[in-house]
Amino acid sequence: MTPCLLALDCATERLAVALVAGERHWGAEEEGGARASQRVLPLAFELLDKAGLAVRDLDAVAFGRGPGAFTGLRTACSVAQGLALGIGCPVLPIESLLLAADDARAQAGGDDWWVAVDARMDEAYAAAYRWRVGGWHTVREPALWALPALAEAWRAEPPKRIAGNALLAFGARLPVAGAVRVDAAHDRAAALARLARQAWAQGAAIDAALALPLYLRDKVALTTAERAAMRAST
DSSP states (O other), X not given: OOOEXXXXXXXXXXXXXXXXXXXXXXXXXXXXXXGHHHHHHHHHHHHHHXXXXXXGGOSEEEEEEESSOHHHHHHHHHHHHHHHHHHTOOEEEEEHHHHHHHHHHHHHOOSEXXXXXXXXXXXXXXXXXXXXXXXXXXXXXXXEEEHHHHXXXXXXXXXXXXXXXXXXXXXXXXXXXXXXXXXXXXOHHHHHHHHHHHHHHTTOOBOGGGOOOOOOOSOOSOOXXXXXXXXXXX
């Protein structure tokens, strides 16, 4: 069966939407952040119109479940859930960090990738993935890392390849040694389309009522005293 899949990711400052129909896919990206909640549905319908398809043609709706921006994760999950419940189809949760790994592999090759994304508050969301025939496998589950802890982990076991904006955000504070670096994504929408296909092929579809974002942080801001202490330590 060739699936028809819509995929949404609002986990970063870039909103990405992809539509998969058989071997073809369409994608769109634009500024996200606060605009994501206003733009995600219009972008989705623009892609459906371009492909000559309707919402009722969808077999599943994929969404970037996180980790990432709190509001963005809620937006992607709730929109995917609402669409899926409306047409009676399942959802496909996708790890948002995996988009960076898949995009980096498309840019630079290689099968083993660490991903580290700036989580603010001197922390990073990070995970490690490995590509094998048939798709991606998680080597290190997504986690919220204090920067010194992530740096120590990389010194103990230097990564071969690293993707994500944490490399630019934290610079020399993260040891990268001779690792292949991909600091910025080239085409998140295309990566989203590939991962939606993989999730469908692997039977990852779940009931839309069970869709949940992947939150790794309850606290979203530092206190004044914490900010002062962090400045004093740098």
